[in-house]
Amino acid sequence: MKQTVVGVVGPTGVGKTALSIEIAKSFNGEIISGDSMQIYKGMDIGTAKVTEEEKEGVPHHLLNIKNPDESFSVADFQKNVRQKIQLISKNNHLPIIAGGTGLYVQAALFGYNFAEEKRDESYQNKIEKQIDVDGIDVVYQRLKKIDPAQADKIHPNNVRRVIRALEVYDRTGMTMTEYHLRQRVDNPYRPILIGLEMDRELLYKRINNRVDIMLEQGLLEEVKYFYELGLEDAQSMKAIGYKEFIPYFKGEQSFEICVELLKRNSRRYAKRQYTWFKNKMDVDWYSITLDTKNEKFEIILNDLAGKLEKK
Incomplete structure (x- = not known):
């Protein structure tokens, strides 16, 4: 029960x-x-x-x-x-x-x-460096291509969540949207x-x-x-x-x-x-x-x- x-x-x-x-x-x-x-x-x-x-x-x-x-x-x-x-x-x-x-x-x-895994600090640092060089829009546009549904929920200025959504995809092969549905x-x-x-x-x-x-x-x-x-x-x-x-x-x-x-x-x-x-x-x-x-x-x-x- x-x-x-x-x-x-x-x-x-x-x-x-x-x-x-x-x-x-x-x-x-x-x-x-x-x-x-x-x-x-x-x-x-x-x-x-x-x-x-x-x-x-x-x-x-x-x-x-x-x-x-x-x-x-x-x-x-x-x-x-x-x-x-x-x-x-x-x-x-x-x-x-x-x-x-x-x-x-x-x-x-x-x-x-x-996800059981902790955030990968090295991955986060890598993306943050890319943002410093290319700007957040380049990184955000990649998220929009990979997972448009999740991108719609995240403001481009919310760098932490943008990085996390990309990290889930790059580490698991699943978009955050797919991950949510499966879990x-x-x-x-x-x-x-x-x-x-x-x-x-x-x-x-x-x-x-x-x-x-x-x-x-x-x-x-x-x-x-x-x-x-x-x-x-x-x-x-x-x-x-x-x-x-x-x-x-x-x-x-x-x-x-x-x-x-x-x-x-x-x-x-x-x-x-x-x-x-x-x-x-x-x-x-x-x-x-x-x-x-x-x-x-x-x-x-x-x-x-x-x-x-x-x-």
């Missing part, structure tokens, strides 16, 4: 953390973070990491497992999540994935396999996906307000600390909430402009998250407002109880 896993998904700022804790308390569950940035130690404010108080004693996993100078891939996440699901299930607890990084949640739950396997779990959505105008107001609260909590000081450690180019500092302030520290932009960019990027990210989950996964959606949140949570818990009984 497939292991049941509950997923709580939706855009940033909609209330996923609170709902996942209510589910865990009601159904003897443990929570696995499905956020690609909450893995980093010390990056607490900008990632809206759940606090000890907010956890209400519910066990949480995959928080603070990496240093901010370390990289972490989707394949790494998938491996870690599956280990945690197995561990939680052995304890006869309900695994709950809570988070908004769509690709990560999809990879963990829907049987998507990734789909049977779903190893029985996922129950619960999505939270909110009127867009209300959600955007919440996101803007959330940024203001983060700044009051010391977001700027948090980002400055990691910037001064020399982590400007680290994967962790590419996250929304961190990258926006680097121009401020360099004296290239005013603080006010950086804050507005952060709010705008957060709103755009919320829209992308919502689109991803709508298009990629079979989710039961619940629309909530600030006034109806508690009532909706009760409805969700009742609906979930019925689904869990059917397993």
Whole structure:
């Protein structure tokens, strides 16, 4: 019998953390973070990491497992999540994935396999040198000839992904598109996906307000600390909430402009998250407002109880 896993998904700022804790308390569950940035130690404010108080004693996993100078891939996440699901299930607890990084949640739950091989640094260096000499367009045009479907998904300026797509082809003989199709396997779990959505105008107001609260909590000081450690180019500092302030520290932009960019990027990210989950996964959606949140949570818990009984 497939292991049941509950997923709580939706855009940033909609209330996923609170709902996942209510589910865990009601159904003897443990929570696995499905956020690609909450893995980093010390990056607490900008990632809206759940606090000890907010956890209400519910066990949480995959928080603070990496240093901010370390990289972490989707394949790494998938491996870690599956280990945690197995561990939680052995304890006869309900695994709950809570988070908004769509690709990560999809990879963990829907049987998507990734290449076992690490990136080949020598190959990457070779292509980077070619780009320095010939420009990115020459390399990108080669990808368009080899794998036009994948090229359409990658912006030419996303050099890392362009190189990876070419590396997969040159090392395996398969295009990335073919590779993705072949690596789909049977779903190893029985996922129950619960999505939270909110009127867009209300959600955007919440996101803007959330940024203001983060700044009051010391977001700027948090980002400055990691910037001064020399982590400007680290994967962790590419996250929304961190990258926006680097121009401020360099004296290239005013603080006010950086804050507005952060709010705008957060709103755009919320829209992308919502689109991803709508298009990629079979989710039961619940629309909530600030006034109806508690009532909706009760409805969700009742609906979930019925689904869990059917397993």
